[in-house]
Amino acid sequence: MRVSKFISRWFAVFALPTLTAFSLAFIVPFVLGLVLSFCKFTTVLNAKFIGTANYGKIFTADSSFPHALGLTVLFALASVASVNGIAFVLALLLTRGLAGTNALRTVFFMPNLIGGIVLGYIWQQLLNGLLAPFDKTVQTSVGDGFWGMVVVFNWQMIGYMMIIYIAGIQNVSGDVLEAASIDGAGYFTTVFKILLPNLVPSITICTFLTLSQSFKMFDQNLSLTAGQPGGATKLLALDIYDTFYNMGPAMRGVGQAKAVVFFVFVGVVAFLQLRATRSKEVEG
Template sequence: MNNESKLDTVKGAALTNQKSTKVSHSVSFLNKKKWKEAGLFTLFVGPVLLAFILIVLIPFFTGIYYAFTDWNGVTGSVKWVGLDNFKYLFTEDKQFQTSFILTTKYTVVAIILTNLIGFGLALLVAQKLKTKNVLRTVFFMPNLIGGLILGFIWQFIFVKGFASIGQLTGISVFELAWLGDSKTAFWGIVIVSVWQGAGYIMIIYIAALQNVPQELIEAARIDGANRFQVLRHITMPLVAPAVTICLFLTTASSFKVFDANLSLTNGGPFKSTEMLALNIYTEAFVNNRYGIGEAKALIFFIVVAAITVLQVTISKKKEVES
């Protein structure tokens, strides 16, 4: 009996050692797998994260620091002035306030027109037309041209092209000083920006329209619904997520308009069309008041972020309700 019990004890110890060895091997394998996954994750994400930190985060937080200084952007001397820059903006800098109001007005107009025209173009090219692919290319093409180049092209059209058409036809619209008057210059910037952005918004709406079930539309038409009723009660609720995206994109891009403003009017005449982004650029790099320019940019960032978050929140709620 003693020999048998000893033998059982030895066998049990051997089995225990085998189990512990297997467990240790499995743990080691899992650790190696985790380290391998972590290494691959670092390999793919690391360079992008490093670039994001160097290009976005560090300049962002550095800009916040300079917003509270009087740095001119050139010399090495930086003096902390606290909230003096912000007090100056809200009490003395009338041009900043004017540019802010003008940018808000421009943003509202550009958002409405860009989305309406983009959605209208999407409805057009979503039809069974032989030339729909050609039309998509033509409508999207302005978005491929750089903003500055596009602005200079339209500057030539407004100044030379419209004047020639006005002389030949006598139509008063073409005889206006489009970039020489504050009212028409504002609408000139709107025309160029909407013409450029509507094609991109059109692509998003096309993708949404293609996901609308045709069975629902056919059933509604059989029940006697006209095109407007189908559009209002079926198509619009189903493309609501695309509307949210397009409103977000157009809000952000409209508030940050710079290239069209610079190339078309450069803020003229007499700074009457100077949008906020151009005002910030002029303050920081032309007037060499980098601290005040960063203070304007910080206020600009907070306002745009708050408006976009509010817009996305409201749009998402409406998606759920519909």
């Protein structure tokens, strides 16, 4: 372990700068955020401990949180299913040596580079144009806004997941596929009996990524629907943001408590997903 000792003397140069920034941007704000969720405050300096009162206000009848939570769960379910289903079919088609495969892959991945705010406004133009003959906009009803967000999320994420599935499919050994074809297995038999079982790691990664991204979605929500009509299309992240910044400083404690609950939800989902991955890896 001489290398270990050799490097460890250089802590101040190699680790300290990142560690300082990490403390300022993450560790201190995280701990402070936990503490403040039990306080009444308008700035971080005038906090007063009030126990769990903020948390009590989250699930009351006039709170927007339960609705946002329900909508977010529906949004995540619809998004995870549609994104992964479509991405998987595209990946299957784009690994069959068709003409123009590379160009198609390029096009399908492209939207992933456009940021959520810009993406939302681009789609607002398109969707409002499509809805104009019906005298509606994407902000007229919860249904239009909800499905609008699902479509935008699909447009952004399908290419990304497709790329991961393609990488997975290309990793399946050619020998196994050849053996299957010699044994007379048809294409669909090969997909279900050989490809799918071998793609469990890719499926897990894609499910996790789409799940966590849809759960945390903020930018596209703000730009496409801005929560309209009347806050009915607010997902969790936007609901928390509004509680902090658009409902008066007195609500900041409640906003912070909502954020802690949000963190716990996301954390539990991530933990379950990680455990599922681990157990699958042991089997494989």
